[in-house]
Amino acid sequence: AEGRSFLLQGGDCAESFAEHGADNIRDFFRAFLQMAVVLTFGASSPVVKVGRIAGQFAKPRSSGMETVGGVSLPSYRGDIVNGIEFDEASRIPNPERQIEAYRQSAATLNLLRAFAQGGYANLDNVHQWMLGFLSGSPQAERYGHLADKISETMNFMRAIGITADTHPALRETEFFTSHEALLLGYEQAMTRVDSTSGDWYATSGHMIWIGDRTRQLNNAHVEYCRGIKNPIGLKCGPSMDADGLLKLIDVLNPENKSGRLTLITRFGHDKVEANLPRLIRAVEKEGRKVVWSCDPMHGNTITLNNYKTRPFDRILTEVQTFFDVHRAEGTHAGGIHIEMTGKDVTECTGGSRPVLAEDLSDRYHTHCDPRLNATQALELAFLVAELLKKDIEAHAPKQVANL
Incomplete structure (x- = not known):
């Protein structure tokens, strides 16, 4: 909220029981750690790492019913509610699914703790992964200077004795979890x-966070939060007006505390x-003290070859x-909120290793909305790092020479 750190929030659109696994x-x-390292260097400030994981099983739907081939059934609302298979038995809400979601969330959180604190997050490892990405990337020339x-920085640190063996912070990291409270x-x-504390x-x-569909002032989701x-977090779409936003801020952050409330904007390009x-x-x-975060995913969904992308x-x-708007307004672009996976899926078109419309069917695995694959997510991180560096240069104090 005060520009001293940057929020990286990302993960699955909707976690699925079928894809739950250590790999x-x-x-x-x-993939997430690589993004965080790139952003940390670009921002020259800490990056708060928050995953859409270990609980992101429910999804709001614009329609309560789905019709296929003249047959109408209740919409799929995430594995925590019902099944994605289009048959009557699967679409019946089953409360036992909440227990399974809890079990999988707990297992995921335990594994993430082990990765974050057990050496997997070693900065040397993350840097080598990033160099591997760049070695075969068409964007290597553009982003190679940052790598x-x-x-050079890591070589200097090693030369003066700052290593993962002497400084635990280089082999461990803080990682937090999040989901929509639906x-x-x-x-x-x-x-x-x-x-x-009571x-x-x-x-x-x-x-x-509170979704764009459940953020009405008198809604139970607002009352709970x-x-x-x-x-x-509070999702803010094109229908959000200024007066309504200020009322929600007063309800959700009455003490005006920095870091309490993140406004996640989702407008469309x-x-x-x-x-x-x-x-x-x-x-x-x-x-009002808020964190401004950009969700560039939800306002940019289209349909190609019968696939959402x-x-x-x-x-x-x-x-x-x-970033351009915040720079013009003199405010801080505080974070990004993306839907992504560490797998090489073909769900979002484009990128430096382009996914074409005809490629969508190859590895389209999402249970809900399309996600960035690992390559696209890291490419986005390099772009944001450039934007953060530009912000630093724009806000740097200008020195006046004494003549």
């Missing part, structure tokens, strides 16, 4: 009071300039415009 979790964490600077019955069952916390994740002390400045100006005028160039454009 998938490892691959996601590996070279990171290499199923209030599930969230309520996971809400606990801190015996030392404050209530959602223990289903470190951070939770108002009462817990966790960091809260061609709607940022028409919507973001008015919200920023309203928030700044009232002196997201063109990578539109995702990049929304992120670029998000």
Whole structure:
């Protein structure tokens, strides 16, 4: 909120029971760590790493029913509610699925802790993975200078005795989990009071957010999030007006604490300039402390060859415009919120190793919306690092020579 760090939030659109496994979790964490290192170097400040993981099983749907071949069944609402298979038995909500979601979330969290604290997050490992990415990338020339600077920095650190053996911070990392607080019955069952402070916390994740469809001021989701002390996210789409946003901020962050509330904007690549400045100006005028984060995914979904996809160039454009607007308004672009996987899926078109429309059927594995693959996600991180560096240069104090 005050520009001293950057929020990296990402992971599955909707976690699935079928894809739950150590290899998938490892691959996601590996890609995510590479993004974080690139962003840390670009921002010259800490990156707060928050995964959409260990709880992101539920999905809101615009329609309660889905029709295929003249047959209508209840919509798939995530593995925590019902099955994705299009048959009557699978689409019946089953409360036993909540127990399975809890079990898988706990197992995922335990594995993430082991990866984060057990040496897998060693900075040397992450840097070597990143160099491997660049060695075969068409963007190697563009981003190679940044990787070279990171290499030089690490060589210097080793030369003066700063290594993973002497400094645990180089082989460990902090990692947090998050999800949309959609199923209030599930969230309520996971809400606990801190015996030392008397404050209530959602223990289903470190951070939770309110979706664009459930953010109405009198909605139960807002009331629930108002009462817990966790960091809260609020999705803001094109329909969000300034007055409504300020009322929500007052309810969710009445003490105006930095870091309590993250506004996650999701406009679409061609709607940022028409919507973001008015919200920023309203928030700044009232002196509200918020983190501004960009979700470049949800406003850029199209259909190609009967597959939902997201063109990578539109995702990049929304992120670029998000930073441009904040630079023009004199405010801090505080984070990005993306849907991604560590696998080599073909769900979003484009990128330096382009996924074409005819490639979508090759490895289209998502249970809901299309995700960036590992290569696209890291390419996005390099772009954001360039934007962060530009912001630093724009805000650097200018020295005046004494004549």
